[in-house]
Amino acid sequence: MxxxxxxxxxxxxxxxxxxxxxxxxxxxxxxxxxxxxxxxxxxxxxxxxxxxxxxxxxxxxxxxxxxxxxxxxxxxxxxxxxxxxxxxxxxxxxxxxxxxxxxxxxxxxxxxNLREIAARIGLQLRLSDNEQLLKRRNQELSKAYEDLRVAQAAAIHAEKLAAIGRLAAGIAHEMSTPLSFIISNLKTLGSYLEQVDRAILAYHNVAAACATHGDNLVVAGQASDAIELRRRLDLDTVLQELRDLSRDCVEGAEIIAKIADDLREFSREEYEDLVEADIHVLIDKALNLVRNELGARVRIQRDYGQVPPFYCIPGRIVQLLMIVLVNAAQAIDGEGTICLKSRAVDQQLLLTLSDTGHGIDAGILPHIFEPFYTTKPAELGTGLGLSIARKIVDFHDGTLSIRSEVGQGTEVEFVFPLRRKMPETQSV
The missing domain is CATH 3.40.50.2300 (Response regulator)
Known part of the structure; x- marks a missing residue:
């Protein structure tokens, strides 16, 4: 048999x-x-x-x-x-x-026929064995897929945490400047308020003297002292500077609030609704979050067209833009330029980001979307950035393409549909 x-x-x-x-x-x-x-x-x-x-x-x-x-x-x-x-x-x-x-x-x-039935029994046993083997393989594949899914989710989460970690230093730097002048201004405000308090006390004494003594030399002397004190303290200037300092404090606090708001949007939950958003507003949010990475050495050029809002998850688009902006900044040695260009063509949003960096070698270019593939030092990333970027683009029914030449820089192009039905819930 x-x-x-x-x-x-x-x-x-x-x-x-x-x-x-x-x-x-x-x-x-x-x-x-x-x-x-x-x-x-x-x-x-x-x-x-x-x-x-x-x-x-x-x-x-x-x-x-x-x-x-x-x-x-x-x-x-x-x-x-x-x-x-x-x-x-x-x-x-x-x-x-x-x-x-x-x-x-x-x-x-x-x-x-005994030989025939023996062959049929053998065939059924083979089929049964193969079926059981297939089931075991399917179970193993299902487990491997689930393990991979969990590992991928953990890796994406780790990349996100790494991105937030890299942003922490920049956020601290961005907050330290407005906080410094807020604290300094508040101290000056305290000093000015002491002077205002002295002036107010002097006017109070004049009023009290007038009420008590009437028209006499004492009243005249105190009134003269009060006028001289106001001149010497330059109270009018002090009051104007109080208003200016107060305005500066408000502006500084608004900068901090803006950074915190953008960071909260970046860190929102994965399950979100698609909403209409302005791509230019999202670009500004991303630039605000990575401006410490860009520093003064990277100049931003904007070439914006008339682009209507499009359906997206804003936090994910901001994350996408941050990834490519940081990559562009890290590719620029010394001073350079990043140009952002937007257009609306045939019901599609075209967004290109080009830099004057060192470019990508032709042998590396086919691998840049592979998870964990990186040519950067470990402290600059895990190699998941562009794979996450592609996943975000795919979710939004868009396309992502990269053209690069060593010594000439890199151009990243995104294409998103401008019209898309908005479902109740989505998950990236």
Missing amino acids: EHNIQGREILLVDDELDSVKPLIRMLEKEGCKTHYAADAAAALQVAEQEDCSLIVIDVILGRDNGFELFRQFRNRPRTAETPILFLSGVNQVDATIAGLNLGAGDFIMKPY
């Missing part, structure tokens, strides 16, 4: 033992362990007690019915997937079709 059945257990169910004895002898000669049952009840009992690899059932079992026994086997967990073959001494096409429709592996007519 081509298929090795040695050690396999096969259950034969037939109300006539003599008709299956030759088959039993042949199977046992091949090293197979056989079990015999003359009726349905005995067959069900054997199947529960033994580990049968295959079951052969005669369609006519005296008072029992082979088709009904098949259904009972399929309804039991132990035999739900065990391959089953039918035997029949009645050559009826309808019976054959009925058995196959039930899910039988084969339907064999009596009298049968």
Whole structure:
């Protein structure tokens, strides 16, 4: 027998033992362990007690019915997937079709050829083995896919945390400047307020003296002192500077609030609604978040066209722009320029970002979207930035292309649809 059945257990169910004895002898000669049952009840009992690899059932079992026994086997967990073959001494096409429709592996007519039935049994065992192997492989693939999905989510989260970590120094720097002049101005405000308080006290004394003494030299002297104090303290200038300092404090606080607001938008939850947004506003948000990375050495050029709002998840688009802006800034040695150009063409938003950096080698360019691929030092990134960027673009039904030449810089082009139906919820 081509298929090795040695050690396999096969259950034969037939109300006539003599008709299956030759088959039993042949199977046992091949090293197979056989079990015999003359009726349905005995067959069900054997199947529960033994580990049968295959079951052969005669369609006519005296008072029992082979088709009904098949259904009972399929309804039991132990035999739900065990391959089953039918035997029949009645050559009826309808019976054959009925058995196959039930899910039988084969339907064999009596009298049968031993070599033929052995080959059919071997085939069913091979099919069963392959099916079980396929199920195990599918389970392994499902587990591997789930592990990969979890790892990818963790890696993306790690990249996001790394991006936030790199931004932390810049945010601290950006906040320190307005905070410094806020604190300095507030101290000056305190000093000026002391002077104002002295002037107010002097005017109070004049008023009190006038009320008490009337028109006399004491009142005149105090009034003269108050006027001189106002002149000497330059109270009018102090009051004007109080207003200016207050305005500066408000502006500084607004800068801090803007940075914090942009950072909150960048860190929003993954599950968000698509909303209409202005790409130019999102660009400004991204520039605000990465301006410490750009510094004074990188000049920003804007070439904006008339572009209507488009449906997107604003926080993800800001994240996308931050990735390419930081990459562009890191590619520029010394001073350089980043140019942002937007156009609306054929119901599409075209956005290009070009830099005057060192460019990307032609051998590296095909790999830049691969996760964890990077030519940068470890402290500058994990190599996930552009793979995340492509994922964000794909989610928004857009395209992302990069053209670069060593020594000439790099151009990144995004294309997004300007019209897109807004679903209730989306996930990046």
